[in-house]
Amino acid sequence: MRVDPCFFCGRPAWPSKGITFMRNDGKSFRFCRSKCSKNFKMKRNPRKLKWTKAYRKNAGKEMVVDSTLQFAARRNVPVRYNRELVAKTLKAMERISEIRARRERVFYKKRMAGKRARELASARKLVADNEHLLPRLRGSEKRRLAELAAEQRVDVAELEQQELETLRGSKKTNRAFGGEVRRLRVRTDGGVEEISERVAGTVDEGGFEDDDDEDGMDTD
Structure with a gap:
């Protein structure tokens, strides 16, 4: 059983599978799928498409x-x-x-x-170029960390690095919609729960104004 390679991408074209194109001069072209056949008829160069064997060989990837x-x-x-x-x-x-x-x-x-080292070098360069976009510590936070480091006998740079990592890794909390206000309620068992309340007289997402009356009408 002969398994011919695809004329366009180089993949194996199994018997009874794929497409065979016969030109007028008698030359046959074997394709593994319709994708390769369509690209061949559109006169595309397989050496310029990244998913073909010809491109990978020219790029030194095989x-x-x-x-x-x-x-x-x-x-x-x-x-x-x-x-x-x-x-x-x-x-x-x-x-x-x-x-x-x-x-x-x-x-x-x-x-x-060496790919990992190149990726780290490019990442460090990106951070160095856009350092002004990173969050910074305030003066009060730096003084607090300096006092904490003096008490615990720890390096201030390490504490600042940990604080910056927590700031960058912290996730933003979801905002309340329209006229909603979120409050913290202390339960009888000592726990704390977050509740969302709707403020009267605010406009909701549908564009209707909410009043104190449940029917939405003035009580005057």
């Missing part, structure tokens, strides 16, 4: 030079059937696929080496 890739070359050489030869060929195919997978993993590790 192996191009390797001895295991030579076995995938198409060879139209007729060979007389031999059962032992077929068994050896199948074993060799499995072994070659294992070797290729291992080499691809090594190639990927070498290609991605």
